Amino acid sequence: MPPFQEQYLNRGHAVHFRSHHPDASGMRIDIMSAMRGVDPFEQLWDRRTTVESSEQGESFAVISLPDLVKAKKTQCEKDWPMIRRLIEADYLAQADPSSDKIRFWLTESRTAEMLVELAESFPKEADALVHQRLLLSHALSKNARALGEALEEERAIEVENDRAYWKPLRKELEELRHQGLATEEPV
Secondary structure, eight states, X not given: OOOSOHHHHHTXXXXXXXXXXXXXXXXXXEEOSOOTTSOOHHHHHHXXXXXXXXXXXXXXXXXXXXXXXXXXXXXXXXXXXXXXXHHHHHHHTOSSOOHHHHHHHHHHOOOHHHHHHHHHHOHHHHHHHTTTSTTHHHHHTTOHHHHHHHHHHHHHHHHHHHHHHHHHHHHHHHHHHHTTOOOOOOO
16 A cells, blocks of 8 residues: 555555444545546536435435446456446436436446346437447347347456556555555555
């Protein structure tokens, strides 16, 4: 882990620590100021979602769902099922979706079944987005096999992009370790 300094955070490094508060004991907290694939913090903040705590009567600002989905597109295998579940839960919770929600689901859904269902329910919207996400043509034609292959190809590209992003940062972290400036905390 790099030193907890702005210069490292601004270059894309993350700093993490464990909470010792009784209500969140052991919870890992990651601090980042730059993330691959998402807009700068100021724009993320403008799109934030506010969550109300029913027990405490407090509200908390959290990253918006579309931005969280973009941030979770990493080389970490456990992130991909989480993306799928987040989008599916959002879809199932919406009775009367806005055009922005429909666009979000069509551009980010991770399962062939859901994309075929979305294309059936919103064919004009899906057709309008084919130029942005080519695999929607498979959803419109209900070709689940080709759609599944295209989804896996899309995931593999994101994984490779994440590896490329982290390669120089890992090299820098290794140099910091050799200089005695980086620490290794068990996570």
